[in-house]
Amino acid sequence: ITLGTGVGGGIIINGKVYSGSNFAGGELGHTVIVVDGRPCTCGRHGCWETYASATGLIKTTKEHMKDAPKDSPIWTIVDGDESKVNGRTAFDAMRAGDPVGKAVVDEYIKYLSVGLTDMINIFQPAILCIGGGICNEGETLLAPVRAFIDREQYAMNSAKKTKVCKAQLGNDAGIIGAALLGKQED
Template sequence: MKYRIGVDIGGTTIKAGLVDEQFRIVERMAIPTLSEEGADDGVRVANGIVKLVRDLCAKKGVPEDSLEGVGVCCPGSVDAERGVIVYANNIDMHNVPLRELVKEQTGYTVGIGNDADVAAYGEYVAGSAAGCRSALMITLGTGLGGGFVYDGKIYSGWNSRGGEFGHTVIEVDGAHCTCGRNGCWEAYSSATGLIRMTKEAMQGDASTGMWELVGGDIEKVDGKTAFDAMAKGDRSAARVVNLYIKYLACGLANFINVLHPEKICLGGGVSHSGDALLIPLREETYKSVYGGADGKTTQIVRATLGNDAGIIGAAML
């Protein structure tokens, strides 16, 4: 059996997994990112990764020289070709040549990529888009991440600066986005966008059942509040969900019309609402597909790897 190691760097923890040839994570470990210790020139994170690699091999009894390679994914702007983390705000790294730093200490081939791209790659290789030639993954979390894979390769543009699917405007002069623009898809279709719309609806309707779900505390609203209240027949909640689906479908149809991938895989917290989201979402999206939707139109499915997509995708880099 041959193994690879995938590493997923987050704001609070660095997670790593030993991945076998069937794309299963057979052993996992995590260490704190220690971002509270301030800016990292890469040495701290690189040393952490090297330790994780050694410990994982030791724990599973895998000889270190039989590892096929190590892959790393990280949020922010990552130049995959040069192996450099250009900018990652939540772990305070700037122009860190992480690939070289890890390679120097371990001798392994090291792949590196942006976390949204790498999660898409994981789904493409081993998850909901396995067997497809092209796939777009959209992650509906605090932000809205996107990754596009075609012919086995992540496409993220020149110098890896593209793939910012969430930062495309779907409402001119619309809601303010964290990137500085107004009306971005992310501002509407991320969990954060859904929470904002849920709160707005609650503020305009004192009798909606959504208040009861959060115990009267609007700060307890999350990405499930509207879906849960809708399931109980609440009309304000149903309006929120419909509006959310309308925006999400608008963006999906835009990217279907541009890329027409074989599959769009939806991940992230909001995707856990399952069919209550997916069934009306497909209907709404297909209305806007150029030339009409038929059996040869992009399929919209739920991602299947969950939080493991990053580790598995990174291992396969």
């Protein structure tokens, strides 16, 4: 799962990327988690990616900032300029003790984890790697996500559980993947 402009998904089964019958499979970000929710670029409403992507996080941050005092940490961090809000703003505000930052992070983690739990319930993968800039938050993000999944996933009592971790290749994942596809054809 990649958390960027959208929520990207890649399903690897027996060492091969699963692409569906028409090479359009694996659009995990376009599963609806809020009926009649936020409009999505795909034409639906309430897709997972409209909440769990970096774009979704920025939108949630801006929504919550509207009610926050202008001298609170979440506004100070962006010099009072809403256009400077990025995927780190809410996390930085939370670390500065801002309750609005904490509320945004909690809400973000809830939406992210609901979708991840759905994916785990469908696939029960051995491993689920999360990539994208938001993962630089490390355990601040991953520890509560794992706790949420542990509470809600169907196979919570199974001895074998999905390992949830940060993707190792970072921004190079796409280019390394493309190079390996070329190698497979040799």
